[in-house]
Amino acid sequence: MKQFLFYVCMFCFSLQVSAQKACPYFSQMEINHIRVATPGLFEHNNKLLLYLDSIPKQAFAFPLPGAKVISAYGSRRGHSGVDIKTCAKDTIYCAFDGVVRMAKPYSAYGNVIVVRHSGGLETIYSHNSKNFVKSGDMVKAGEPIALTGRTGRATTEHLHFETRFNGQHFNPNLIFNFQEGTLRQGCVQCLKKGSRILVKAL
Numbered sequence: 001m002k003q004f005l006f007y008v009c010m011f012c013f014s015l016q017v018s019a020q021k022a023c024p025y026f027s028q029m030e031i032n033h034i035r036v037a038t039p040g041l042f043e044h045n046n047k048l049l050l051y052l053d054s055i056p057k058q059a060f061a062f063p064l065p066g067a068k069v070i071s072a073y074g075s076r077r078g079h080s081g082v083d084i085k086t087c088a089k090d091t092i093y094c095a096f097d098g099v100v101r102m103a104k105p106y107s108a109y110g111n112v113i114v115v116r117h118s119g120g121l122e123t124i125y126s127h128n129s130k131n132f133v134k135s136g137d138m139v140k141a142g143e144p145i146a147l148t149g150r151t152g153r154a155t156t157e158h159l160h161f162e163t164r165f166n167g168q169h170f171n172p173n174l175i176f177n178f179q180e181g182t183l184r185q186g187c188v189q190c191l192k193k194g195s196r197i198l199v200k201a202l
């Protein structure tokens with residue numbers, strides 16, 4: 001009996017170790033939920049600056065080339081992203097280098113991917129018919145990460161795309177020109193005021 005318990009303990013321990021190895025970056029909250037504060041993001045300063053000019057060309061990719069906007073940010077009550085569309089099962093590309101924080105089905109989002117980039121910016125890709133990546137994966141700008149779909153609450157195949165700081169969404173138009181499929185120039189400031197995040201272009 002003692003020996004049996006020993007093997008059970010060893011088995012559980014090895015499971016725990018392999019789970020930690022599979023995802024060394026994130027807590028269970030970060031792996032399982034979209035709106036999660038980023039640990040240590042405002043530890044030294046309540047202001048973050050994202051210099052779009054300093055991002056090299058090869059470090060950016062438009063997530064869905066050739067897409068048109070079918071629903072803007074804030075266009076309807078609580079619309080937390082921009083809806084862009086090409087066709088069903090089209091390839092979705094990661095916008096910047098980063099680490100996949102979350103990749104799973106998540107209620108109205110359907111199959112969703114959250115990627116955390118350096119500087120604390122997060123990009124979200126939702127309603128996917130298929131996710132190619134998992135939590136903990138390192139991804140590069142322009143890497144295929146999913147296929148477009150209509151999983152979750154969606155009436156047509158499209159990509160619901162979000163940008164977030166500290167778990168809170170803000171207008172992706174501050175960073176992307178969705179008409180031209182390009183990155184904007186200049187600098188974006190993210191200010192933490194109490195529990196709120198205020199994001200604006202400088």
Ligand SMILES: [Zn+2]
Pocket residue numbers: 071079080081082083160161
């Ligand atoms: Zn949407």
